[in-house]
Amino acid sequence: MLKDALNGKYKLGAVQLVERNGWYYFIVPIKKEVSVEKRDTVVGVDIGLRYLAVITVLHRDGKITDVEFLKYRKLLDKIRYLWRRIDYLKSLLPEGQRSSKQIRRLWRKTRRINDWIAHNVSKRIVEVAKENNAMIALEDLRWSRPKRGRRRKDMNRRLANWVHGRIAKYTLYKANWEGIYVKFVNARDTSKRCHVCGAVGYRKSVIFSCREHSYTSNADFNASVNIGIRAMFPSVWGIVNMPAPSGCKTPCVSEG
Ligand SMILES: [Zn+2]
Incomplete structure (x- = not known):
């Protein structure tokens, strides 16, 4: 360089x-x-904890041509483990003391893992965008949707925000370098609506179901398509409701 x-x-x-x-x-x-332009193709990214990122390539005519699931479960488990260990070590500290050499060492370790994840996930997001000459749509953290948690709800939310923030930062940085436009969208309801017809569906574990047109899909995939649609057409729900491109009377739907 x-x-x-x-x-x-x-x-x-x-x-x-x-x-x-x-x-x-x-x-x-x-x-x-670089000149950053809006494009006719969007890479919709859903970031969660089950799949760290679901990457979907959506075109203006409604076609979905690529889907990727990136998993880093083991590394996330490792961060959770280290955090619990930090909490434990903190509970042993004498009064008035807030940290120790060992705790700081563990923090550095978790930061390195988070950096490694963010580097790799953002690298792949930008690669896919580059291959498809697409812009990138990411969930805006300021609008971050409430996560339904069970046990360790707070830790999971903290982890999700932390990991997500890093991925967003690195993606923006790498995308800017390549002249790729990144749009941060309000992700409200993107996991509740059907990405095909736009109806409100329901989510059970990893499955999203739409009663409206008897359709089920992976819930995180569904959300990633909705994030992509939102970046291109902010007030449209569902691929079938996307404005038809010129030369095509009805939007073409592909169920990838
Ligand atoms: Zn539907």
Whole structure:
């Protein structure tokens, strides 16, 4: 990248020297000019804890051409385990003390895992968007839907927000570098509505069911398509209700 910058492909910013833990680092900002355009294809992303991310490629004519499920269950379990361990260690601390060397070490470990997940998930999201010349639709965390939790509800919500925030940040960063437009959408009801007809359905565990047209699908997949639709047509529910593209009288539905 530095070589490309020196050859004039990118612009170099002002170099900074910083000190961190006794080490000295040079920070070299590299700037790339990109034009970010809206596209006719969208990569809808649903981020949850069962599948860390469900990635769907949706076209303006209503066709779904790719679906991917990314799972990181073991790593999430590892973070949960480390958090419980941190809580336990905290309970042993003498009064007035809030942290210890061991606790800080465990925190660093969980951060590394979260970073690794976010790096890999965001990398795949941006790759899929690039392959399909698409924009990206992500759930806006400020509108984050209430998660139905049972036991350890708070820990799961905290974990979901933490992981989601990192993925969103990395995705935005990587997408910007590639000139890919990222839209953050209000995800309200995106897991309640049928992505095909737009009717309110119901969700039981991993299955979403629509009574309106007797249809069932994976619930996270359904939500990811709804997030994609919302990015392209903010007031439309369901693929069949999407405005028909020119040259096509009725929107084409594919049940991927
Ligand atoms: Zn339906």
